[in-house]
Amino acid sequence: MEKANILFIGAGRMAEAIVSGIAKSDRSYFNTITMANRSNKEKLMHLKDTYGIQMTTDWMKAVQKHDIIVLATPPKTHDELLHMLTPHISGQLVITVAAGIDPQYMEMRLPEETPVCWIMPNTAAQVGMSMSTYTCGQFVESRHRPFIQALLDAIGPAEELTAGQVHDLTAVTGSAPAFIYYTVKALEEAAEAYDISGIQARKLVVQMLKGSVAMLEEGHDPQELMEQVATPGGSTAEGLRVLETYGVDRILKQAVEAVNDHARTNGKESG
Ligand SMILES: NC(=O)c1ccc[n+]([C@@H]2O[C@H](COP(=O)([O-])OP(=O)(O)OC[C@H]3O[C@@H](n4cnc5c(N)ncnc54)[C@H](OP(=O)(O)O)[C@@H]3O)[C@@H](O)[C@H]2O)c1
Structure with missing residues (x-):
């Protein structure tokens, strides 16, 4: 061509x-x-x-x-x-x-x-x-x-990727942006509870995300970055402890599986 x-x-x-x-x-x-x-x-x-x-x-x-x-x-x-x-x-x-x-x-x-x-x-x-x-x-x-x-x-x-991988990873590349927006919404609501405007809350959260993405793009590992933020016994460690207590990592993996289970069922229905 x-x-x-x-x-x-x-x-x-x-x-x-x-x-x-x-x-x-x-x-x-x-x-x-x-x-x-x-x-x-x-x-x-x-x-x-x-x-x-x-x-x-x-x-x-x-x-x-x-x-x-x-x-x-x-x-x-x-x-x-x-x-x-x-x-x-x-x-x-x-x-x-x-x-x-x-x-x-x-x-x-x-x-x-x-x-x-x-x-x-x-x-x-x-x-x-x-x-x-x-x-x-x-x-x-x-x-x-x-x-x-x-x-x-x-x-x-x-x-x-292989076709099977495209099916399975659409949950991560295609659907997980919604999981991120869900998290952003929760953090904005938490910020607004401390008497700032919605515009200010959006700016704080979006810039925090941009900075976090930039650190990841530098090649740092997420575990290493978490440890940088959360000194042992510090305040961030307390926040992470709550996430771990509720198994948020496990919940995210379950959300990925739920997307894939639903996609497979739909695929079978449409032949
Ligand atoms: N949007 C995304 O971010 C995204 C991400 C990944 C994949 N996709 C995929 O991209 C595809 C399109 O999504 P979209 O978001 O662009 O949807 P959309 O904005 O709703 O547009 C759908 C288009 O398809 C046309 N259409 C619907 N039925 C048709 C038919 N029987 N014959 C000819 N044209 C028909 C519609 O024409 P009329 O306006 O004349 O009805 C419209 O132009 C979907 O399969 C979706 O899964 C979208």
Whole structure:
């Protein structure tokens, strides 16, 4: 492939996050970018004006003119969409960003030897900071990889894993941001109890988090960093003692398992 024409089926938050990232890069991998949804023309017009893309509400007519098809619609739409796509596929790379839709699922529904890829981003894709995981199907060749990489680069760092690992680790990369926001909310509420404004509480907590992340990015181990903060017999050690008494580490691991149990049950239900 030289420069590729890329078609997004689904023009929601995730498709926009990827396209906005591509628009900020040098676009050296992509020629035409087309976005499609079912009915929301206003949204498509906004995307067209903002990112200089093409738009359509009749994606089936557009498939054959594109080299890469990205499915950015809910997981439950995939069975039907892949069925509709099949007659129009002749070697295009098909990518999905939907939870639970792995390469095997797509390969079973698309024409034989179709190259497929499953990318699992998280919501921070909207600010170019997703920690994405991804896995490629058996027919992806080295010529496809620069395009997959360019899409990933548009939304943040990525790690290639096996399909099983992408399923299991979506709990950590995809769902755990909600666990962090839950913690932030609790700390903000605790701060506000000491007579400061919500704005002040947000600033204190967010900057504390940024500093903690910066220390981790320096390569320090979390245990070492905890020991730096909590001198034995000191006040922080008392706070950690409460977390340990309630087994917060165990509770977090249970939360990861609960996400995975639910995802597996859902996967079985959607076939
Ligand atoms: N948002 C995230 O942070 C995130 C993170 C990881 C993975 N994902 C995955 O990304 C996918 C899209 O999520 P999103 O947050 O972007 O959702 P969204 O904002 O709700 O957008 C969904 C898009 O899909 C279109 N659509 C729905 N059903 C369709 C169908 N049958 N045929 C054609 N288009 C259809 C919708 O079009 P209309 O507007 O016309 O209905 C809309 O453009 C999901 O599979 C989700 O699991 C999202």
